Each structure stands twice: as C-alpha cells, then as structure tokens.
Amino acid sequence: MFEKILIANRGEIAVRIMRTCRELGIKTVAVHSAADAHSLHVRTADESVDLGDGPASSTYLNTAAIIRAAKRTGCQAVHPGYGFLAESAEFAGAVTDAGLVFIGPSAHAIATMGEKVASRAVALAASVPLAPGSEGSIADPSAIIEFGDEHGYPALVKASYGGGGRGMRLVGSASEAVEAFGAAVREATAAFGNGEVYCERYLVNARHVEVQVFGDSHGDVVYLGDRDCSVQRRHQKLIEEAPAPGLSDEVRRSMGEAAVRLARQVHYVGAGTVEFLYEEGKFYFLEMNTRIQVEHPVTEAVTGLDLVALQLRVAAGQPLGITQESVRPEGAAIEVRVNAEDPSEGMFVPSPGLIATLEVPEAEGLRWDAGYQSGDEVLPLYDSLVGKLIAWGPTRDAAIQRLQSAMAQVQIEGIRTTIPAAQHILALDAFKSVDIGTTWLEDSVVLPDFSEDQGDEDARFDVEVAGRYYRIPTFPEDGVMAAPAGAAAPTADAEAGSARAGGRSGTRRRRSRASDGTVKAPMQGTIVKVNVEAGDDVTAGALLFVLEAMKMENPIKATHDGRIEAVHVSLGDSTPAGTLLASYVADGV
Structure with a gap:
C-alpha cells in the first residue's frame, strides 16, 4: 500500500478521500489555488501545495504543476477524485510517465470510454443495448x-x-x-x-439508472449494485439512491451483467460507473464514468464497502478481494446533494458566500460528507456543492423518513441551499411511488418560492420565461435577469400534474414593474456569450448575454421590447454581481 498520496482535487471529495487515507495510515497532500488556501481540504491534509493564483485552468487543471507537487512532496500516487482532471487520459498518462501511480483506470480505458462515440462502439461490441x-x-x-x-x-x-x-x-x-x-x-x-x-x-420518460463496477489488474470485475439518479436539474443530479427502486430482479441482474461485460471489453481496472436510461422495462447504455462518482456513498451504505479503500487497494496492484456472490446489498440509502443555490421555483440560482453557520445532526444511519464548515466561504469560482447528506434505512420508506428528519435539523446560515427543494421533492407522492424520470423535476414539479418563509418577499420580483412567470432576487438598482438554463416552462399538463403532486399551480400573475433601462449581472461570473450590440432592437425574452457562474451557464434575457443603447462588457469579462451589462430604451416606458 502507499505511504503518501496527492489528491488532485478540492472540496468534498478531497476531504472524503483523506478520511479513508487516515484510517489506512496513508499520508495525504492537498493542492490548492491561492483562493482556496484556507479551505477545508487544505486544513484536513497532512501537507498542502499552493498552485498559485488564477482560474482552474492554471491551478486544478495544471497537469505539470500537480505532478511537480506530487514528486516534490514524495508521493507515490495521485488520486484525481471526480471532476477536474479525473477523466483526463492525458493526465493519467502523464502521472504514469512520471513514475507515479494513477489511482484510477488506464489512460487507454479513460480515453476510450470518455469519448462518447468510441464508448458506444465498445457497448456494441459488448452486446450492451444502445439508444x-x-x-x-x-x-x-x-x-x-x-x-x-x-x-x-x-x-x-x-x-x-x-x-x-x-x-x-x-x-x-x-x-x-x-x-x-x-x-x-x-x-x-x-x-x-x-x-x-x-x-x-432523447428518451422522454426514461429514468437514469447506473451500475457501480470495480475491476482489478488480476482480471476480476464485479458490479456492486445499482443506483437511481433521475431527480436532476440541468442534467445534474440532486437526489440519488441505492438500490434503484422498482426494478425486477431480472432487469437488475441483466443491467449489472451488461456493465461488467462493458468493463471487461476495455480491461477496466478501478472504480467505474456505467450509466443507463431505463424505460418500460428496457435499458439503454448512456455512458461510462471512469472515476469515483459523487453518489458513491449510497452504494457504500447498502454494501458496507469503502469504495475509496478499494480504489487504493486495486491501484496498489492487489486483488479486489471480493466476488460477485459476496456482494449482498441490504436496505436502502438516499443521498441529497446540498448545493449553494437558491432553488426557489426551480431557478437554482448560484448562491456563493460566507457560511456563517453549518450544523448537521449526527445519528445512526446518517452520514454527512462535506467540503465546508462554519466560517468557510463558498467561492463562485468552483462547483456549488457544499456537501452530501446520506440516510440509510432497512426500507426505502425508512430511509426517506430518516433523511427528511435530518434535513429538518440542518442549520445553514449565510447562503441559500437546495435543502428546501429536496425536502419538497421527497414529500411528493410521485417520488415515493417512483413515478419519475430525468425530466420530472424540471417539467412536472413546481417548486415553491422558499424565500417567502424567510421574510424576504420584498427582495424579489417576477420575470417571464417561456410564457411562465418566475420570482427572482433583485440586485443593486433593480438589475434585470431571466431564469438560468434549465428552468424551462412546463406544459399545461405538467402544471396540472405538479399541482396535484403538491406543487404550485403556476397561475400567479406577473407584477407590473417599470424598466430602469439597465441590464445587470445577477451574480458574479464570466461573460461567455454576448448576443447583442448597440443599436439592436430586442423583444422581451430575447437572449442578451450568457453568464457562467459556478460551472453553470445562466442566460440573461430582455424583459421588455426596446433598443440597445450600449453594451458595457465583452466576451470573457469577469463581472461582480450588479455589474452593468447593457443599457437600453424600453418601448412604451
């Protein structure tokens, strides 16, 4: 086994890997950007290396700097976590070429399965169904x-x-x-x-079901059960659970065996996840993630296995040490991702800032994996994930009840989080009966305006998005913004269905509001698209800018017909919240 490893990541996953390493007596080295110098993963590691100032491209994505840090600190291996360079074949190859061990699959497997077109060819060769x-x-x-x-x-x-x-x-x-x-x-x-x-x-009514696989360098490959990750917004998961509910034993076994065939086809070593779309008793290969998954704790909860420990064991050349027959999942586990976002009415607006208070209950059957503590700041530079709350129960209903009870006791002050949305979703009959799919949350659930319960009703106003009205935060001088990507308008049938499921009917009328002739950045971010120039005539709902914040693209649209007088930003500009993006004369104002 290794004596010291470098973790080429940040946040929750870096802290989680360090926990297992400490239990195994392995020293850890953290890398960090200058902005992350005081973050939890740096405080948790035995050593840390500053990768310098600048964006992720020059820090967490800087292969040469990370390898230099690993060699300088005497590490034998590098764990990539998830995100950043975790699925970079070039990074895996560079680590190996430097005489270090990459804690993950081979560069060949990453390149093959990470390139979606090539992975479909592998699936065909392995007789795995494809859409x-x-x-x-x-x-x-x-x-x-x-x-x-x-x-x-x-x-x-x-x-x-x-x-x-x-x-x-x-x-x-x-x-x-x-x-x-x-x-x-x-x-x-x-x-x-x-x-x-x-x-x-795109399969309209499909569920997202995935299978955890593990392979070693001795030719053994097993699957450790399945997970359902259908509750998503903007194609990003919010709630995950294991096992995937409602599958027949035959489908569950066939899906697991198909995942193993796929892994064997590329001589896969390490942790991997094979994702499927499941619809009407049939499943279709979606993609393979060649890394540890964000939702791996629910698999750990039902199997009793430590997947990071297995990663380290396999990377060190040891046999996996488990057989397919020995994997016997018990009970059910559900994970809620707690993101720094305001989920009011399905907006999921990034909400970076200083966490004044972060307190999570401790009890049997509960687990909290976090990248932050009270007093830490969620920066707008990186992913919005604050932590993951996981509950296990002997049955799915018991796990839901335990998770709901725990979320009610969580105290987070200083930032908005997705917890209210998760509480709302878990209480819906559709979720409990597994009448869900990958578009269910965005198309069929009308989330309440959670800010109303926190006394800031006057700090919000309505905008129209695709014929539906949303209430959003105001900003200095009442800047104008439209809904972020993914806040698509439900159909009339979906509205009615969500109302029956406990959501709002969406019949609220827009409050009148005069335009002040300005368009401002609703949050700190980077301008990645400028769609207008001075002199352009625009109509209400027209896309003006796209602002990237916390790894999300947020379209900014006109709320009135009018003519653009001036554009005050350029492509690539970094904009603090409230930055003037454009000024225009609104028709009839």
Missing part, C-alpha cells in the same frame, strides 16, 4: 436537424468528452439546433478543453 445516436461527432447544427428528421425530437447534444451534465443541451425542434449546438460546444470547451459533441435520441 439511437449519431455515427460520430457532429460538426454543425445541420447534423442535429438531419438527426432529428430521421429519429424525431427531442434530441440531445452531448459533449464527446466529459460528463456531469456539462456540454449537454436538449433540442426540442429544428429551430433550437443552432443555439443548442453553440451552447454545448462552448460549455464543453470550457469544462473539458474539448468542444467536440455528438447527438443522441
């Missing part, structure tokens, strides 16, 4: 239209490299192809350094 998809990467929006004409809509444009919902856009019709293609390429380039995308048929 219709493009033959290879696509070069322009016309390919999306051709695909839609052949296979129907909706279609999904996806990054060929990477995952986690980045570089993914839903296309409902041919008219949406140009904007979806541009947004997917732009986001994929920013997140993974590669803007290649491909197209896939």
